[in-house]
Amino acid sequence: MRKLALLVVLLGILLLAGSNVAVAQTTATQDVTIVVNSIDTISVSGNPGTITVSGPLPATVTENTTTMDYSTNGTNLKITAALDLDYAAGITLSVELTPGAGEGTAASKVALSTVAADVVTGISNVSATLVPITYTADVLATAAPNAPGGETHTVTFTITL
Incomplete structure (x- = not known):
């Protein structure tokens, strides 16, 4: 009988202790990491029309038939513009965007x-579309004629810090 009582007590202890036993x-679990990189895009609608200066010099002629789209998930970025080569003496090309x-x-x-x-400065978390681009050619009387082909240079726009 004692053995039976002892067995019952041990069984009770095991049952109570069993509540902490792993089953x-x-x-199953997994840790999933998502990394969002800085995503910056910029595009233009095409090439502007030829800027032709025919009037008396000095002259200022504008061209505004193109647009720009840009987007970023970054903060406090800017758009810069640069020419691949400068225009001949007496010719200055300027640009203005209108966001x-x-x-x-x-x-x-x-x-x-x-x-x-x-x-353009102060660009943060934005998606801009159809932003007008206005080019202005300022031509001095000292500029040499370059007709009929003119002088073509590339303008590069860049989103940067």
């Missing part, structure tokens, strides 16, 4: 050169 799991509210702060009429210049 087989039917679940909408909340799409950055535009600099007014920036003269372009081979050194990148800020044209």
Whole structure:
């Protein structure tokens, strides 16, 4: 009888202790990491039309048939513009972008050169579309004629810090 009583007591202790005993799991877990990189895009609608100067010099002629789209998930970025080569003496090309509210702060009429210049600043978490681009050619009387082909250079726009 004592053995039976002892067995019952031991069994009770095991049952109470068993509540802390690990049992087989039917679940599994994983840690999932998501990394969001800085995503910056910029594009233009095409090439502007030819800027032709036919009037008396000095002359200022504008061209505004193209637009720009840009987006970023970054903060406090800017758009710069630069020429691949400077125009001949007496010819200056300037650019001005006209972003909408909340799409950055535009600099007014920036003269372009081979050194990148800020044209829009303060760009943060934005998706801007159809932002007008206005080019202005300022031509002095000292500029040499270059007709009929003219002088073509590439303007590069860049989103940067």
